[in-house]
Amino acid sequence: MGGRDLTDPPPDRLPPASPHPADGLPDREALRRFITESAGRVGKREISRAFGLGPQHKAALRALLRDLALEGTLVPAGAKRFRASSALPEATVVQVTGTDPDGDPVARPVAWDGDGPAPVVFMHPEQKGRPALAPGERVVARLKRLGPGRYEGRTLRRLTDAPGRIVGLFRPAPTTDDAPPRLRAEAGRVTPADKRSKAEWIVPAGETLGAEADEIVVAEPLPQAGPGLKSARIVERLGRMGDPRSVSLLAIHTHGIPHTFPAEALAEAERARGVSATGREDLRAVPLITIDGADARDFDDAVYAEPDGDGFRLIVAIADVAHYVRPGSALDREAQRRGNSVYFPDRVVPMLPEALSNGWCSLRPGEERGCLFAEIHIDAAGAKTRHRFGRGLMRSAARLTYEQAQAAGEGAADEGTADENQPETGLPDGLIATLFAAWRALSTARARRGTLDLDLPERVVRFDPQGQIASIDPRPRYDSHRLIEEFMVLANVAAAEELDRRRRPCLYRIHAPPSPERAEAMRDSLSTLGYDLPPVGAMRARDLDAVLDRASGTDAAGLVNETILRAQSQAEYSPDNIGHFGLALPAYAHFTSPIRRYADLMVHRALVGMGATPPDGLPAADAARLDEIGAQVSATERRAALAERETTERYVAAWLGGQVGCECDGHVSGITRFGLFVTLTQTGATGLVPLSTLSDDVWMYDESTQTLRARPQHGQQGSQKGGMRFQLAQKVTVRLVEATPVTGGLLFALAGPQAPPARPPGARGSRHPRGARPR
Structure with a gap:
């Protein structure tokens, strides 16, 4: 089954639990209970103080915390800190959010009140003869833990009355007389509009509803026919992707937004x-x-x-x-x-x-x-x-x-x-x-x-x-x-x-205050930009507004606003x-x-x-x-x-689609192990500069400082003296490489003085940050 992060060890190959490593070290249950009952995140210093541990316990404590994190008892919560995990029950209701690259569904628990992002559930394919699970469907799933924040799921019962729907772009299959029978039976494919769906859906011959190339369509899953990409039939045509009005229709159907009124409601309004x-x-x-x-x-x-x-x-x-x-x-x-x-x-x-x-x-x-x-x-x-x-x-x-x-x-x-x-x-x-x-x-x-x-x-x-x-x-x-x-x-x-x-x-x-975890992450991110905040328990709205005032008019203003916004709890309605x-x-x-x-x-x-x-x-x-x-x-x-x-993002992608190759000014708005997110100054659009497009250096990702730094490989000069370095709010010039209106996705490459030199043919280098090299 595809879609799992290969940087994680397989669930059946986790390191064995370490035995009790040294006298005086707390047992697993005592340590778990202490972290659960502590407010916010806990590190080795707090644990050592609570249990009277000394320098001689340092290595053993580190090994014990590593084991507990690998088995999912603890969850990493920032640099060298942990919190107790919130394990999901064996059977729970999940909603399908997308697919992995192999076409298998990926889901999230419907009821999730834990801190941080909801766990990911990789669903098994449905039994033969049943329609594949599509985005939006809800099922009761039996879960098996794979690791921190990751589960394997099997459908016990479907809860949605109607089959899930796929909204996306239809492209006909090329037709040639010498194509194998399998390809001749394929009329085309639907590329989902949802970025979370990583696989296309096959449309069999006779199931296109007359759809033409580059039309936005709505499709329903068909009964499964084995492993590989899943099949679907087109049930509605919404218009060509080039038609601006079809962009909002795409969002309406993707999210199931009611857009026609019942006759009875219209009659009441007319009266x-x-x-x-x-x-x-x-x-x-x-x-x-x-x-x-x-x-x-x-x-x-x-x-x-x-x-x-x-x-x-x-x-x-x-x-x-x-x-x-x-x-x-x-x-x-x-x-x-x-x-x-x-x-x-x-x-x-x-x-x-x-x-x-x-x-x-x-x-x-x-x-x-x-x-x-x-x-x-x-x-x-x-x-x-x-x-x-x-x-x-x-x-x-x-x-x-x-x-x-x-x-x-x-x-x-x-x-x-x-x-x-x-x-x-x-x-x-x-x-x-x-x-x-x-x-x-x-x-x-x-x-x-x-x-x-x-x-x-x-x-x-x-x-x-x-x-x-x-x-x-x-x-x-x-x-x-x-x-x-x-x-x-x-x-x-x-x-x-x-x-x-x-x-x-x-x-x-x-509107609740930010959770301790989000508040601490916000403090860490803002500190890398030179802005300090009070401790989490003492933080008030006026403290955040003071940071906004200080940042106003600077190059970092937009990023500071975005960072504070991301840390906020979701406002909602409640009695x-x-x-x-x-x-x-x-x-x-x-x-x-x-x-x-x-x-x-x-x-x-x-x-x-x-x-x-x-x-x-x-x-x-x-x-x-x-x-x-x-x-x-x-x-x-x-x-x-x-x-x-999402509609605005798709309009921006459509607008920029005719400008592929142009250079734009922007700033680094996010840094990950797989690349840089850059937000353009003029349109506010955000796209990815993949790590694979950077120089043939070893890239070091520092989560605590939110930086990405190049270290030339042994025996190589590197792309730039001392190596390139990227940090949040840094101004960059990028070249638009790809714009995908159906998803709103943008891909950039660095341009200007920081653009990496062209690689000689056959050149290969490690483009994976430390700790992120695939296994």
């Missing part, structure tokens, strides 16, 4: 009408405005500010989605299934049908709309003094883009008013200036809290009139973006506090409040985007009321299963983020 003023506070005279991107079509939040003594009175009005999407309705069931809207460069897959998302639930200028609003008072320092919530009837006074609001705000700062810069919308004098003044006060409060403010520029894919990619550029970020963000954060805090005060169930937005680490807030809930997030709709319902009265409040049954709903919408959020990121 929607405007709300009555009865029982609502009349806000139509308040000049609330929306500020969104130029290409936005749904406007679900509006803002207003006016002076209030030394501080400000703010109103944040949100579309009253709960009025239209009633609990238990077809619209509600579909919205919960989708969890959130998904935004691609060329389309949006909305959570609600267009009749609502772009119609009755969109706060269009000059049109009456129902809303839930938060009226919030803040002092001059941005601290909230009081708030109240209500249901209202509003009429948006203007729809501004971020660029328009920014221009108006800059004009207000220069002239004292916004008259000359405001769009011609009839807004009262000074409204934009007041909004920006309130934002500055809120920013002061944010800085006082000490929040984590990552600067991770987004990439914008722009299309020409023919639908082809015109450019890929960083998305500009203005103070007007920050203004809206601060107003929304304030309203979200008020919503969480209001539900706490009323003792109503709340689906909180929670159990643990606070929000990144925002440094004790209670936080999403309230401001019920058009595109189901979690916000749940918060709206809780604010409206409980039980059957009112009919659009939070049902007791839903209140009892908030943990289940929170887990489900957290999963759909992660699915959407992954689909959006």
